[in-house]
Amino acid sequence: MSRIAELSTAAVIAASGIAAMIWWPDPNGPWPPVVEIAETPEVAAPAVSTQTAMAIETTPIERSGPAPDYDPALASDLFVSPVVRDASGTEADFEAPGALVDGSGTGVWNTRNFAPEMRFPVETAQAFANSQAWSAGGFYGPDGEQCAPENYAYPWRDTFCEDGGPGAPICPAGAGHMGQDLRPPTCQGGSHWAVAAADGVVTSVGTYSVRLMSEDGLRFTYLHLDPASVTVETGDVVSRGERLGRISNAYGGTPATLHLHFEIRAAFVAGDAELIAVPVPPYATLVDAYARLAAGDDGGEGA
């Protein structure tokens, strides 16, 4: 074949390729998308009760108007903890919402249940909510090691807003921890599963994290899962109670203690800032979910 013929052939092939690139249909449509917002007005539908946040039933009083400074003793009077017997038959005990470890900062008084139908995010009906940072073996904690018996015992304790991080505007002190730490039944790594709190879709899987968006618009964040054990991928549709990964101490290159850090993100009206979506205090929601699981009312093994 002559050089002219070769060049001609190459030109035809190139032209065909370019034509295909320009006109070949894209099943997903054009990008950037050509967005036109319709002029159709919206109207609110009649009220239908869905997964609307509510105060948990065990709370007899809810404050209104300006609240006094947080007083753990007063909060204990206001918070009537549910009667719970866990999977081992042990009677559980719960400190009041916002009652942090002494000296670990100022908590948030909240009895709002942001997910009344939530599945407890640890598979078993035995787990221990307490501070991984301010308890034995923690970065700020007293002498001892993370497997100390007192870390695997009741009562539960709120960890939302405890000291240990830079500014967190939702916290009374303007800084603090943005979730609830949950220790599994035992201090044995690689043994205990974190599970989906609701039906939803896995929106991302990080090095040590899984994020889940529920079908009713809540966001759940799971940290410190063993990366090798994570059973889901981004985009997976998961069912309530489905295993996500094993609870571990994974935290990038610097291990934490063995625990699950659990967050709930929801949007509420924050004064003149209007609707804002931030991590909300999850403790009361978790107490309620734990009680239901332990009672065998939630598809779990019960007590």
Place this chain on the structure above:
Amino acid sequence: MRSIMTIGAVLACACSALAHATTPPAPLFSPSTTAIDPGFRSTLLSEAAMRTGESDMLEVSPQQMPIDWDAARADLAAQAGDPMEPVARPVPVRPVNATREQLDAVSLPILLPDRDAVDFDGATARLFGRQGFYTASIEGDDVVIEVFGTRQRVSAPSDPRIADQLADARDGEGFIITPGEGSWDVAFNRYGAAYSVTVECGDPGAARCANADYAREVARGLLIAGGQPGGN
């Protein structure tokens, strides 16, 4: 030689005919195209105008906050710029799973990061849209970026001081910055909906997570990429 050229010409003609026969109603923009072709633009405007003829009232849940669609339209117009000006325009990241239907199914403006703000190669973006909320995630280079948008409201936490604290914490851009464990979070309200940008680093000490700067940069560069009143 002549036969090869003939084959080439036939191939080109056939390819062109096939292409025209199967050309979808909406023209394709190459992902690398940043200037909108005025001709394509006007065609699509006409189609959109036909769509807006549907004037039925769309129901939204009573738990859903109203959306300022006029403000969104104004921002969208500014984002598109003058179609006659052949200048580069910002382009949002392209979710690998995004379809026209999915973009239209969300009843609030879908904000996605400017792809230039996602400063790493091999990023995979995905969109998970529902009627009143969505999440977009971008993963790659040991970092996760999530953009969450919602118009769904829950009751505020019990302590009424929290709302005021959050409102007071807004900076000059209306951002509320919250650190996480190896992550940063930027929350704000726009068009009446709540949005948040979360940047999480696999190595909590990585530069993108050393402070809130990168998360802010992503939040500043968000672009409208979809959403319709009422969703579909």
